[in-house]
Amino acid sequence: MRYSIKKVLSWFLCALARYRLGRSHTVVVAVAGIVGKSTAKRTVAKKLKKFGEVFVSKKNYNTEIGLPLTLLDLEPPYSQTVGEWGTILYRAFVRAFFSPPLPRLAVVEFGVAEKGDMLQLLKIVTPIVAVITNISVSDFNSQTTLEDLSIEFAVLAASVPKQGLVVLNGDNNYAKIVKSAAKARIITYGAKEGNEVHPVAPKVMSSASDTATLAATIISDFISQRGTP
Amino acid sequence: MQQLAGVELSKIKQIELLAASRPNTVSLAQGIPSFDTPKEIKKATITALNAGRVAKYSLAPGLIELRELIEGSLAEEGSQYDAQSEIIVTAGSIEAISSTMLALLEPLDEVILFSPSYVSYNQSIRLAGAKPVYVALDEASGWQFDKEAFLAALNKKTKAVLICNPNNPTGTIFDKQQLLAIAEIAYDRGIYIIMDEVYKDFLYEEDKTSLYSLTQEVRYRDLVIRIYSFSKAFSMTGWRVGYLVAAEQNARKILAVHDALVTCAPVISQYAAIKALEMPRKAWLTYLNEYKGRRNLMYDHLNRISALHFTVPSAAYFFFPRVNATRIRDYHNSEMLSLALLQVAGVAVVPGAAFGPSGEHHLRLSFGRDRTTINEGMKRLSDFFAAYAL
């Protein structure tokens, strides 16, 4: 897709998704990281079910086009033809204004591959809670370094309002950068010394589901203290 | 190298090689989809290629984005596996199978294989220095699992059972009840259950729209290895990409072998696989309907050949007719018959014996090929049987 068309499209979808989120008064938990964000997304969503219905973003639709679409209960067109896009835009418009509101809680996945991606995503949603899973291993494309990406996660941490919460895997090499950016309360979890929350079993947390469970518990405690809107 | 004793080029590939050396041969032998890879997948791959994402190795278990998508698709059907430590993207499913064998078997271990089932299992097992042990499926019940025969084949050396579901070459679907029966026996004895589900989406009966998998049971988690390939459903045999799913301690061992064999699956193909997983059900149904049409077409042809008896496959894309020896002049066995079909009639089929002892006196005919090929191949087959009829 041509760059300019993509920009216009993303602006339009973003406005529609924001509108739907706004009229639904949804509290958004954003899950980001390089590794383990899908697992974390599902684990957190499962845990939050006890507070009521939870919206979960679909598949890996976590970009500036995919994220607004999933918030409008749509999927990016598989074939990317003009006709398909036409139908989708029409539906997006109808859903934004006329579909039932989203649940009060939403867990959405944020995907960043390059510098600047996070700002685009933050134009769509302002999370009250941000979870940052793993920033340590990557097979990302050559142009983007881990430092670049950790700055993206710092941008996310900074965007969370004061009364919100940032949940950070403190075992990340880049945790410091992210930590210093946050103005909200920040809770770090992980196996290493210095983290606030540790796994129950004193083992190295290798699997994404171990870490996801820790993050989910922290968030669940936070929501239960804060109350759902 | 001792391991290689008995590892030989599969009969399918041998027939293909012979067929390739003979002009004008029509092949119903290899199980390759006739379609080109869907254009959406090609387009997404080109985008990744042009963006400079495919030049480097991925992590050994594959691109995390792809693994997380796989994890999500498994979670949707009720199988909980961790993208980071329990999913490995492989260079096709055969690499997944061979890596699994090499990682989990010791020399002289025995692996139960159903007969008939996919030819290359035998070589994969031998490659690991282990011994394939065939257990016959019950032809009379449409090639279903025979519990007695299975129990009789087990002994102290049995280390794994390999289930092809749906089964190549018979198109049999092993249902939940049968799989649980196998799993319980395996569980009692601590035998690995390796499941090859490359045809999991090729289901033709209206009341069976999805396949039950043992990965859905937490009880068997430590024993189950589930294997899938993008080759068949997405017409991607040449891309060499598939994946396997296993509990962490097994995945770790398999990963070491995978890393030693291929480092990682081709990265360009991994990007293709990401797009493939986004294919909507509706798009797949168009393909499935076409395969169903071809199945009916082959059925009509086969029905007119009185020397061949067959059941209609519920899945995959093969017919596996039994040859009625009393109706054919000079008949010896399936291999000789296949050679004669190739040399006299110019049609390549796979001799049933290639799939295990109980495959003898059968032929495997693929309807993965286009209708013109099916029509021409079946016409040649039918002319041959007419000429050699007793």
Ligand SMILES: Cc1ncc(COP(=O)(O)O)c(C=O)c1O
């Ligand atoms: C049952 C079965 N398993 C595995 C394979 C291997 O497929 P690939 O290595 O292309 O994934 C095939 C191919 O014919 C097959 O039929």
